[in-house]
Amino acid sequence: MKKNVPSMVKDEKLIQKRREQMIKAAVSLFKEKGFHRTTTREIARVAGFSIGTLYEYIRKKEDVLYLVCDSIYDEVRERLEEQLKPDITGIERLRQALHAFYHVMDDMQDEVLVMYQEAKSLPRETLPYVLKKELGMAEIFERLIEECVTEGKLRLTEDEIYGAAHNILVQGQMWTFRRWALHSHYSIEEYTKMQEGFLMQALNPIEAKNV
Amino acid sequence: MKKNVPSMVKDEKLIQKRREQMIKAAVSLFKEKGFHRTTTREIARVAGFSIGTLYEYIRKKEDVLYLVCDSIYDEVRERLEEQLKPDITGIERLRQALHAFYHVMDDMQDEVLVMYQEAKSLPRETLPYVLKKELGMAEIFERLIEECVTEGKLRLTEDEIYGAAHNILVQGQMWTFRRWALHSHYSIEEYTKMQEGFLMQALNPIEAKNV
Amino acid sequence: MKKNVPSMVKDEKLIQKRREQMIKAAVSLFKEKGFHRTTTREIARVAGFSIGTLYEYIRKKEDVLYLVCDSIYDEVRERLEEQLKPDITGIERLRQALHAFYHVMDDMQDEVLVMYQEAKSLPRETLPYVLKKELGMAEIFERLIEECVTEGKLRLTEDEIYGAAHNILVQGQMWTFRRWALHSHYSIEEYTKMQEGFLMQALNPIEAKNV
Amino acid sequence: MKKNVPSMVKDEKLIQKRREQMIKAAVSLFKEKGFHRTTTREIARVAGFSIGTLYEYIRKKEDVLYLVCDSIYDEVRERLEEQLKPDITGIERLRQALHAFYHVMDDMQDEVLVMYQEAKSLPRETLPYVLKKELGMAEIFERLIEECVTEGKLRLTEDEIYGAAHNILVQGQMWTFRRWALHSHYSIEEYTKMQEGFLMQALNPIEAKNV
DNA sequence: GATGAATGAGTGTTCATTCAT
DNA sequence: TATGAATGAACACTCATTCAT
Secondary structure (H helix, E strand, O other): OOOOOOOOOOOHHHHHHHHHHHHHHHHHHHHHHHHHHOOHHHHHHHHOOOHHHHHHHOOOHHHHHHHHHHHHHHHHHHHHHHHOOOOOOHHHHHHHHHHHHHHHHHHOHHHHHHHHHHHHHOOHHHHHHHHHHHHHHHHHHHHHHHHHHHOOOEOOOHHHHHHHHHHHHHHHHHHHHOHHHHOOOOOHHHHHHHHHHHHHHHOOEHHHHHO | OOOOOOOOOOOHHHHHHHHHHHHHHHHHHHHHHOOOOOOHHHHHHHHOOOHHHHHHHOOOHHHHHHHHHHHHHHHHHHHHHHHOOOOOOHHHHHHHHHHHHHHHHHHOHHHHHHHHHHHHHOOHHHHHHHHHHHHHHHHHHHHHHHHHHHOOOEOOOHHHHHHHHHHHHHHHHHHHHOHHHHOOOOOHHHHHHHHHHHHHHHOOEHHHHHO | OOOOOOOOOOOHHHHHHHHHHHHHHHHHHHHHHHHHHOOHHHHHHHHOOOHHHHHHHOOOHHHHHHHHHHHHHHHHHHHHHHHOOOOOOHHHHHHHHHHHHHHHHHHOHHHHHHHHHHHHHOOHHHHHHHHHHHHHHHHHHHHHHHHHHHOOOEOOOHHHHHHHHHHHHHHHHHHHHOHHHHOOOOOHHHHHHHHHHHHHHHOOEHHHHOO | OOOOOOOOOOOHHHHHHHHHHHHHHHHHHHHHHHHHHOOHHHHHHHHOOOHHHHHHHOOOHHHHHHHHHHHHHHHHHHHHHHHOOOOOOHHHHHHHHHHHHHHHHHHOHHHHHHHHHHHHHOOHHHHHHHHHHHHHHHHHHHHHHHHHHHOOOEOOOHHHHHHHHHHHHHHHHHHHHOHHHHOOOOOHHHHHHHHHHHHHHHOOEHHHHHO
16 A cells, blocks of 8 residues: 555554545545546545645545545455355355345445446556456455365356356446446345346256256 | 437538547547546547537537447447347347347447446436436347246246346446456457356256256 | 647637737746746736636747747847848957847846746757757857958957857846846946957957057 | 844754755755755755754745855855965966866856856845855955056956956856856866956956067 | 637646644 | 644646637
């Protein structure tokens, strides 16, 4: 984090505090009007400090966006891992992770939406870093699926595992960027249930076949 | 179209011609630098007329975005329908539509990406109109799936049909907005094949179950 | 000129007119407060148009400085050449040119001062161009001195001619940038007379030696 | 010095120490990027203390410039006087002083240039003080010339002495602000030699006339 | 219908200066 | 005395939009 967004201020504690304020302000503004239509002055004002102070903690407006995306990722991940139950295994574990993830997507709708809509405006240098975090999210599901494969519960190639993990992610995010189409048809539970159903059959659980 | 974007000019033929020029210019610019970083002057210049003329055919910059999105939708739809084979039926027809759609997504990657990324900047009034077009796309697949259900080839509820159709759409668009993660792993054929495989099992074709 | 400072406006006549207004405004402001302390808005306001219009005719603030310097050079040169008497020859001609030059320096004191004080802020790319103009001024005197040498009226090496010409220039400019020390001691006529006297002896006219 | 730039700090020794650090930092920065493009933060940083501390020893950024100019003057003067040979007299002494001065100008090119280019940004109140120092420099040469006149070696009016002294100064400074035109033509020795030659004849030494 | 010069509100960003600690 | 975080006025520059020709 330090590497990606240098600050003029030395006190690390203070940097963290101010950036939290800044991110909170930015997220709420980006939700409302998007990154481009939000001014740095607004961010500073809502964060509770002056424009000069804002620029003590970032170099460019884009840096705020990076900070925001980075923080959203961390929160998504944190919340997800919090809900993951490491004591269960196999298909059940995957199923539970899916539920957890979709719940997080539902809880953090606005944040996730902001991130997906504005990511393209991220400072070029930070893009790989953010994509890596997204890949990291996918890897969580890749590993859960792999586990099932290893245990002989699913029969999938490497590429299928990769694809399935990305499908899971995108179907979770879909809940935010297609809300206009989905929320009128399903509650998050219904939606999750449905996608879970699709997934479980898509992944071709061996028992199913043997019925 | 007339309703959504009024023009100062009366001659309908001319309006259409100018708007075509404008859209072509805008698409190529939006692809390159996005909506916000493209100026109206640039659009006019690339379109081959003056900024004054541009504003004879639109009211606000956002109108260009609407025109662009609308036109991309039309092209996607047109190309898709062109490739649809009405002579086949049932599962096979769905399968073929899926292939066709994913191919169109691949051919029109940049356009689809633009639309997907900039849609949030659409003029408020036109948003419902655009979403309707997206729903229209989904309906194509809904109907194809319904047909299978009616024919007794698939067993799905209304809501599952709706959800499956949206999944199909989003997985097609994914090919554009997740290219950074997908293109290095799959060719469009491989990707289509995989998603087709997942879908076919997800949709739980009756034969499969009866194996 | 076109090459050095591109304009968004096409009409050449208009460009010339607006730039004249701009230069006039800028010179008077630069005189008063220097380049750095003058804002682009002030330049626009004094020039009689808006800030937006200003930027239709330049790209960067520095361009105004270049335009100003360029125009001052042209005026200095024009006025000088206007006063040059090509019908006289030899030492007398040099002497007359010196008087003419010093008079121009006196008439255009503020302009010359601005140019010399702010030249260092010139856009890098244009600096060589401006220095070339200054060398061009020196060449005028180099040629006048050369003529005297050729005619056998002076005995000087190439390097001495070059140095003498630059001395003449700098002593003229001195009248502006040392006014605080000189104007209280001399009128421009007295100053010119004195420097002329020094120069004539410095250049070692052959007759003088032969006395 | 105290009068011109008040400090919050009482300890005179400390003031002197801090200001030396500050001046050294400022000179090196001004050389590189000029007064306006150098920030107070940079000065403090290079000087080795904080921005807060900087402002304990000055009131305004301009004060740094004054301190810098003042210090450069002192150094020029000191170096010059160091090289002056008080044991020789008359024309020879003047000649030697000229050489010494031009050598100092060459050694302190960057500093002199800075002073020359930024003097106009000096705090208004301090300008007279600085000009006085410049006059003081001129006086050195005035006195040397006067001495020759008194000794009957030169025949010059008061005003000519004053003018000649200023010419000497400006021709020395010229070596810095016209380096782009001069350094490619002369070494400092050649330049000095040439200007010495011009001067000696300009000042019309009585022997020369009597040849 | 076409043009393009004019506009000026708005934006990101900087930086001299202050002041609580 | 020293620090450095905070401030906000100020600045250069942009660009959607208008309107006289």
